[in-house]
Amino acid sequence: MYRYLLNISYIGTNFRGIQKTINKAAESQVDTKTIQGCIELACRALHPKNEIQTVLSSRTDAGVHALHSTLHIDLERHNSEPYEAENVTSILNRMLLKNALPIRVLSTQQVPNTFHCRFHARGRTYLYRFAVAKNGVTDTERLKNQNFKAFIPVEELDRCLFLQNSTFDIERLRDATQMFLGLHDFRSFMSVSRQHSPTRDHPRYTVRTIDEIKLKPGKSAAIGANAELAESIYDYWEIEFKAKAFLYKQVRRIVGTLLALATGRIEERSVYQMLTIPSKNSWDHRILLSPPLGLYLCRVHYDANDLKLQPTTVKQNESSPAATN
Known part of the structure; x- marks a missing residue:
């Protein structure tokens, strides 16, 4: 299981907000009226072994936009190898574009499994x-x-x-x-x-x-x-x-x-x-x-040191074949 930080931007005009609001009785459904719900829908194209569950760093209301926001997600591939970050960005943007959603993934970064996009945020800038x-x-x-x-x-x-x-x-x-x-x-x-x-x-x-x-x-x-x-x-x-x-x-x-x-x-x-x-x-x-x-x-501001992978993790990833799924 590996953790990834997604840097995203979106136009919030037609969304109910960033946070998904599907209740527990309808967990199998996808809340496509929220940013989080749409991102999780796009993540299905990665075909991870684990259940898709994203964590938000910040909440925005209906109609509010973001030039840069973040969320993190844990992903496990069926072959237990990590995803290549650039491929995650490409696949998610392809799905978002296909569904005509005004959301874009700016970049993806593998981060330590102890990293939390909300608790490690050093600050936020609104305009x-x-x-x-x-x-x-x-x-x-x-x-x-x-x-x-x-x-x-x-x-x-x-x-x-x-x-x-x-x-x-x-x-x-x-x-x-x-x-x-x-x-x-x-x-x-x-x-x-x-x-x-x-x-x-x-x-x-x-x-x-x-x-x-x-x-x-x-x-x-x-x-x-x-x-x-x-x-x-x-x-x-x-x-x-x-x-x-x-x-x-x-x-x-x-x-x-x-x-x-x-x-x-x-x-x-x-x-x-x-x-x-x-x-x-x-x-x-x-x-x-x-x-x-x-x-x-x-x-959303972070200390670069909090985003760095441990040397053992980096060594493990370098020895693994490039992930393309």
């Missing part, structure tokens, strides 16, 4: 994309003008949040990012999931450290004339968040808070209160949860 109309209109004006139609490039549908607001203050948003840096109890910024665990009510569970928040200009993902038109209408922005781990919907709540500040819906005092009086009751309901479409998991 949120949004665009603000340069000559935006307020929501009130938009509602009055029933003929108003904002241009959104077809390539950007469900990939970026587009805002129409004439009073958007990007510098106020930039300054407010500093309030979230460092160690805080982010209980006010956590949503309760369906799989809510009693341990999540413990005060220590909601304490997190955000290492970096970067706001930088972005650009359109459109092409040709669409890109030119989009960038003449909108200013694109990207916010990156880096931390060891995040709470459920924490990033989307923080982004929603920053956008509420930039549009004048709330004041800095409200953010201060949510951070210093951590409670689900402290959440300011004037803030709108940012939609998942603009959120991307950019990177």
Whole structure:
């Protein structure tokens, strides 16, 4: 039995999320509405001797995308030899493409059997994309003008949040990012999931450290004339968040808070209160949860030493014939 780390990317628009949700009564079924379920379906093409069971490093919700995420899987071939990592990547991508699934395996790496893609992760970086109309209109004006139609490039549908607001203050948003840096109890910024665990009510569970928040200009993902038109209408922005781990919907709540500040819906005092009086009751309901479409998991970070095989394992693999199945 050998363990493999799969580096994957995907567009999450039409998925229920990354984690499979088939219950135990239907274990023989494959959950093709989740990223994990589709990966496990593709792994059947490897014809392993053991039951296919993947382990996720990070969870993303419905509509959230990933430029880089990871999972690990244990595989045993019928001849007991290891799979060649490049062949695993090729076979899985062939199956995903055949089924028209917006998922790609970036690379495969054999790792020590003691490696765990979640517990060995040193950090995660998320990015949120949004665009603000340069000559935006307020929501009130938009509602009055029933003929108003904002241009959104077809390539950007469900990939970026587009805002129409004439009073958007990007510098106020930039300054407010500093309030979230460092160690805080982010209980006010956590949503309760369906799989809510009693341990999540413990005060220590909601304490997190955000290492970096970067706001930088972005650009359109459109092409040709669409890109030119989009960038003449909108200013694109990207916010990156880096931390060891995040709470459920924490990033989307923080982004929603920053956008509420930039549009004048709330004041800095409200953010201060949510951070210093951590409670689900402290959440300011004037803030709108940012939609998942603009959120991307950019990177799961590992220490290279944790990924290295032991010399005995490497020697064993070198003496084995190349695996092609």
